[in-house]
Amino acid sequence: MAYLEPVTDQWLIQTRRQIHAWPEPGWAEFVSAARVIEHLEKENFKVLCGREVINEKFIRGAKKSQIEEGLKFARERGVSEAILARLDGVTGVVGILETGRPGPKVGFRCELDCVPVTETDDPEHIPNKEGFASQHPGYMHACGHDGHQAVMMGLATWLNANRDQLCGTVKLIFQPAEEGVRGARPLAESGILDDLDYLYCGHLGCDIPGDEVVSAPEKFLCTTKVDFRFKGTASHAGMQPEVGRNALMAGSTASLALMALPRHGLGMTRVNVGYLRAGEGRNVIASTAEMQVEVRGETEAINTCMFNEAVTRAEGAAAMYGCTCEHEIMGEAIDFVPDLEVQKNIEEAAKTARYCTKVSPTMNFNGSDDATVLIKRVQKTGGQGGYLVVGSDLKAGHHQAKFDFEEKRLAEMFDIYRALVIKHTGA
Amino acid sequence: MAYLEPVTDQWLIQTRRQIHAWPEPGWAEFVSAARVIEHLEKENFKVLCGREVINEKFIRGAKKSQIEEGLKFARERGVSEAILARLDGVTGVVGILETGRPGPKVGFRCELDCVPVTETDDPEHIPNKEGFASQHPGYMHACGHDGHQAVMMGLATWLNANRDQLCGTVKLIFQPAEEGVRGARPLAESGILDDLDYLYCGHLGCDIPGDEVVSAPEKFLCTTKVDFRFKGTASHAGMQPEVGRNALMAGSTASLALMALPRHGLGMTRVNVGYLRAGEGRNVIASTAEMQVEVRGETEAINTCMFNEAVTRAEGAAAMYGCTCEHEIMGEAIDFVPDLEVQKNIEEAAKTARYCTKVSPTMNFNGSDDATVLIKRVQKTGGQGGYLVVGSDLKAGHHQAKFDFEEKRLAEMFDIYRALVIKHTGA
Amino acid sequence: MAYLEPVTDQWLIQTRRQIHAWPEPGWAEFVSAARVIEHLEKENFKVLCGREVINEKFIRGAKKSQIEEGLKFARERGVSEAILARLDGVTGVVGILETGRPGPKVGFRCELDCVPVTETDDPEHIPNKEGFASQHPGYMHACGHDGHQAVMMGLATWLNANRDQLCGTVKLIFQPAEEGVRGARPLAESGILDDLDYLYCGHLGCDIPGDEVVSAPEKFLCTTKVDFRFKGTASHAGMQPEVGRNALMAGSTASLALMALPRHGLGMTRVNVGYLRAGEGRNVIASTAEMQVEVRGETEAINTCMFNEAVTRAEGAAAMYGCTCEHEIMGEAIDFVPDLEVQKNIEEAAKTARYCTKVSPTMNFNGSDDATVLIKRVQKTGGQGGYLVVGSDLKAGHHQAKFDFEEKRLAEMFDIYRALVIKHTGA
């Protein structure tokens, strides 16, 4: 039986470039969310968004100022007030296509947000060459989420075109705030995934070479994202340096000690102090400092060990300088085991995809993706879940200023998703 | 001969409180400058401002974003466009009263700016009790500059009232950006002080108890204000931590090492890392860091030694982590020796002032004030200069959130300035 | 065919306890070497030792003072001058039993040295309870080498008793200086292993539970042991602190930065600054510092990356404080892949051993043992090699003051070695 093929490679590439040009940080993806909503509705999807798909009580790490700025930018860029009213300050979109025919409920998930990296100004960088580099200073789609969104928007078009030949239900999930692993939990807690029989999540790149697909990556690291806030006492650095309680010193000392958290005999660990701001003015003993930290561990026990030790070190550093230290958990991700059937489906689908010449059963992911939170939720409510990686030769690693994937991988990923849809809901 | 006395204690206090409620950072004192301009013109002074008194080529440490914000606030608070046009983005005001009668040219100088400290919310803090605490979050007149301005505005009123009984010329100099010792140099380089025979600068507090005045503080520390900027390479903290070149680590390591710059066998030193910001996002190896640093030394040689060592340490810290490090000098102040005649005048004047019961010849200032740059300029062009301290029992040290001086010191300082004016230009 | 069984469990335990009571650091194991030589010769082995089995040119990390002290202790404890003359300052013993009948050449290897840990004084610690705790302050057999030696000494007795029923050649290799992975290389470079067809190395404990044996551990970490030496300039800390170039600060800064060497995306890493000594006297700016460091990596590439970054950080730290930094490589170990036949032999042998109820094919070793250097040498010269772990419930982890293994594991390990000997050289 023949399907209609309305999605061209060129459309995927153009869509990805449009997304790339305006990257948005987590919880502030209003332009992206609006683009998705309009596209999904054009393709006759039922669209839920904002608080309909996000359980507000579980939102973490949402910065008021970023949300406000995101809204301002959205208005400047012509997003309609009607859509902003539907979102009501909360990003996240789920498109639902119900064929009306009995069949399984299948979900696909991608991410809306970007990373706070300034895109390179190297003229050889393709987004510069081709004129689609980030116009949002300090932010960049340096992780591939622009590609994932484009592929899923193409999938929406394909699904609508072939709606009459399909059965069951397909949900396209556009998750906010994956960076910082903040968005999955409140999405899962909305219950929107609870009726799914299958959930597929995927990623481009991940140090897998081009033409290779991995059907079941291992070693998704458990992670805790935590902010530390140090409070000391200001004083005049020239006249009374001894009176101050120096929070900048506490923060710097804690940074060095956190980056030196010991490795663990039982498995892989990670730690990063990604952001530190301390002090008020040059000639004032710094009275405040704040740090954004993440720890990871191959297992939950290892991650907990890293987290506890991090807190001990930060609090000790504060005590050294007569400061106080508070911490707030900003996000969490966990590990998971893919279902065998899902893995097989991915392998089968990958073999039919353009460009793919090698399908590997596994790899060490060595990173975190809160897709694991979603998959575990689906598994808990009786469904199955999996995660696939579409390899790509990269110009630079993820989160680097020169990160760029091969655009033909969009077609490859699209082919896999299309094959999975047909597998589950095809005639 | 009797002078008119139009300046009441209550007026000084109310004016000071009005200034206190809206503190502004250096180079962004548009509300303060406008208040001074309007007052001086009301009192029939000739007023020069902006580029007329500031040599733009010597401006250091002026932040575009702060200036723009300062202008925005100024408009919101009703500052006229006419005055903003005269200032044209540059603060600094000099009021000139020419009696038309031959006589000496005498200058007084105060500072317009505040410090980036958040005022305490302690209900016992008098500005909270009396309702004149800072309305500008993150900023506070925690050094006494509000008092200095009020005294000099009162002096303008007094001068105008007694204009006909005076001879010579009086210049009232309202300097921007004293914090960070940035404003004096471009003010001096405008040439506006070059015709002065006498320049008086003064400060409230400085750890001198109430009722005491110091006529010639010693040990004004030489100082260099320097910014360091570290540049590394971002990478994904989970997938490729080893690829990053960690500027946050470089900055933290440099901070610890700078605060540990050795003391000097030949005299007093100071060092402060007052501000550090590093990193872009939690899960990215930090690729940038910037630090605001100041070093001080009892002599120029010691200060230079401190500065050179600071650069060595910061550059070494960058090298440790494969980062680069640049530095930019943001401000400088020097030492000076007061003229004996000026010191005697201050002592004589202080003895006539209300509340003053003790006049001390000297104290260790142990801090920096770029008044020294102005005084040395005046001395170089044939005039004389001095610096006086009006003691006050303080609630907390300078630059602390609970800093507060006794308001009766406004009258005491006014009395001294008034006596000095009469000494030089009186009938 | 029946073998004679002259080795009792009690003998193994008593011998191990005797060894335990006098632990010796690497390259200074004179008492241990002498004990082995005398025992081997009593059992009619041909014995080579000292420079006969150690290629002096490849000795690393041998401390003159420790060797001299070791010799002094050996004399005090009654070691004969004849044996000391044969050793001539170099430890290391190989016992050779040639049956005179054609057959394979099989080697077994254990380690002579201990770790510089002070044994606990907890009265519940069995060596304290039973009176065989370390009499050498600051040193302890806290890694199990005492057990390994006892087993191999028992093996010598067994081999001699059954000599007439065996064929081929057995070499019993007592390697010095395994801690610090220093001894294997000069042993291999003597050529003493080059005729071996099989080499078996083994270890007690390693976090494998009692009753379990592992036949082919993976993830032997590559490692580089490196010393850093910082040199600065002394000065009087009170009178001229600014003149000094502070090597203690360089060493402390380097320590923090080395412990914070980034994890690696491609595999496991380790780093430790195990020893730091800096400075000369309290009131002198420290002019020297020395550090003992080790890095490890799952592969040679990762280890090299760790090592290079360590050097960069140490040199940068030196530059920060105007010091110089030299480094010297003190030891190296590598990874290896066991031969399948050898692994099968171990599994078979383990199944016959007392107490062993479970044989696992592999585990993550996550440590380094320079046995890998010996095995790779044997593999390169045409033989085969393997490594087995005999699990034991431990009182505390390796290298801890309360480390203690179950003494019945001596019998279990002996059984395995005995079975391997019979497998290769039995009738």
Place this chain on the structure above:
Amino acid sequence: MAYLEPVTDQWLIQTRRQIHAWPEPGWAEFVSAARVIEHLEKENFKVLCGREVINEKFIRGAKKSQIEEGLKFARERGVSEAILARLDGVTGVVGILETGRPGPKVGFRCELDCVPVTETDDPEHIPNKEGFASQHPGYMHACGHDGHQAVMMGLATWLNANRDQLCGTVKLIFQPAEEGVRGARPLAESGILDDLDYLYCGHLGCDIPGDEVVSAPEKFLCTTKVDFRFKGTASHAGMQPEVGRNALMAGSTASLALMALPRHGLGMTRVNVGYLRAGEGRNVIASTAEMQVEVRGETEAINTCMFNEAVTRAEGAAAMYGCTCEHEIMGEAIDFVPDLEVQKNIEEAAKTARYCTKVSPTMNFNGSDDATVLIKRVQKTGGQGGYLVVGSDLKAGHHQAKFDFEEKRLAEMFDIYRALVIKHTGA
């Protein structure tokens, strides 16, 4: 009246060179003490030594191993058992010359000990050129105490020769362990100074140029010498790095934080971490660290502030890494005010001395000398005390490897002491 002059410049120089060649650390000055005892007794002084002049209860910072080594060296260098028996393990010598004629009791004090600095091997260094460099590796008379001893031994000879022309009593005090300011307190507590009417202490060098003498240095810094000992938990750095509690990290972190103790608004401060030793072995997480620290302050309040803050920082650093931290005070010195009469005597005496062309009333000492403890004791018991500095052009600062003073200063210092003796006890 003419005095006999048996002391030649050459004798002073030769004696100083002899002392220089065998420097000894504090509390281990057995060779030096014996040399002094023999000389004093030859010159018919009554000699008290060891526990006769040292109150054992107040001994601090005496290392058993150094004392034992010092005794061993003393025996090797031919010191008689009789003298060692008199000292009985405690250094310190006081020689008493009683003229039998009524008159004042006058004391002079010098120091027996050296600093733990390795003397330069620069062939241009005069002790190398002339063959009297330190033969005691790691130790050097790099502070001038060799010169002080030589001068006071010459003074003994002069006093004996002129005994019949003098009145009153002279005590020559050879104090142990001045470095680390450990020896003065137990000397004072012996009561040996309590009958003195005058006590003179002196120092060569101290950054005063040659030909200048200072009669009353100011700013003797108060100081506290403190040892910190960190205790953590060892573990295998490869297998269980997370189990260790890293005392080396605690010590390194504390070192950086201590060197960064804030300056003080009220006066001069100093801090030094002069010695750090941490860890047991390369592949063991370090479980111990020890640090030798000193803080100083211009006043006792400032010194106390420095000390308290040091303890807070060290304890916080320990807490960061799950370690404990203990501290022990090892020595203390204080400030003092010289008596005016004594200062006048010094000035008068200096004016008669060879080479001296300038006598300055004061200087900033900016260091510590526990002579202050002795002087305060004498002042408290009704006597007077003072401290003089005999300037010298130095090859390098005190405590540096190339430190060397001009040998003609021995004659200059001798002249001053001789003049003081005559002033007080002359005919």
